[in-house]
Amino acid sequence: MNEYNVTMHKGGAIATIEFSSIYGNSMPLGLLKELKDTIHKAASDIDVNVIVLQSTGRNFCNGAYINELFTLDNEASGKAFFKGFANLINEMRKCSKLIIGRVHAKSVGGGVGLIAACDYAIALEGADIKLSELGLGIGPFVIGPAVARKIGESAFSQIAIDSTMWRNGDWARKKGLYAELHPNEESMNESVLRLAHTLAHSNVKAMAEMKKMFWQGTDNWDQLLDERAAISGKLIVSEYAKAKINAIKLKQLEKSN
Structure with missing residues (x-):
């Protein structure tokens, strides 16, 4: 069984990219690289007009893989x-x-950054979010610009400071991380397909220019993210962070026994 998997399915000018990992959809560096390369491949494909990003499993994305952080x-x-993120x-x-995010469940840390980097996120009730980085002895430095761009500096600072509190999907929708929040999976899937098909038949050049406009000021x-990766890289190898991560690993081991 592969530790992680990234697949791309094309149909009707829509590229659906799906990722998963056996670590509760947390992300080792290899998965981050493969997901990046797959998105690049879809972006370079002249037959693709829109991308749908989704995952499988109990969580949408659990952020960085704890065991790899410990190494x-x-x-x-x-x-x-952290350059992977x-x-x-x-x-x-x-x-x-344009990238549509299909968010079916909870996300932590880097997973929230992944959602924020989507151009339009459609979520299911129960898709709660949390930025847990401070609890690891670091902070949401790399994903910070993407998250703050979507939900604003004030809301970003709130979830970055209170790293143990989950914010529900309705909070995330009201703050702008989610464009839509649906009561059931059928409704969510219908909305994802509706928007994807609409964009698949829209003007590719117009959408490309719109995306440039949406991301204006991020050149x-x-x-910036390279500098932020260096900050996280320095903090994660500190004795404080090592102790925090080891404590989490011990708790996971106790639960499994």
Whole structure:
């Protein structure tokens, strides 16, 4: 069984990209790289007009893979890991195709950043969110610009500071992270398909220009997110963060026994 999986299915000018991992949909560096490359492939395909990003499993995305964080032993390896999130967000930002996020369940940390990097997110009730980074001894530095761009600096600071509190889907919708929140999966799927088919038959050049407009003012993100990855990389190898991550691993081990 693969530890993680990324697939792309094309149909009617719609590219559906689906990811999953055996770690509760948390993301090791390999998954981040493969997802980035798959989005780039879809963006470069002249037969694709719109991208749908989704996952399978109990959670939409659990953020960074804790066990891999624990193996990081110097600032360079720490930065390299968080560059995975930086590169993925920047790929989504630069992608000329509009990206619809289908969010069927909860997201933590980097998963919230992934949703924020989508151009339009359609979610299911119960798709709660939390930024847990401070509880690990770091902070949501890399994903911060994407999340703050969607929900505003004030709301971003609230969820970044209170890292243990879940915000429900309605909170996320009202703040602008979700464009839509649906009561059941059937309704959510219908809306995703409706919008995807509409965009599949829309003017590709117009959508590309719209996306440039939506992301105006982010041209410095290649450098900015690289700098943020360095901050996270330095903090994650600190003794404080190592102790926090080890405590989480021990709790996970106790639950499994």
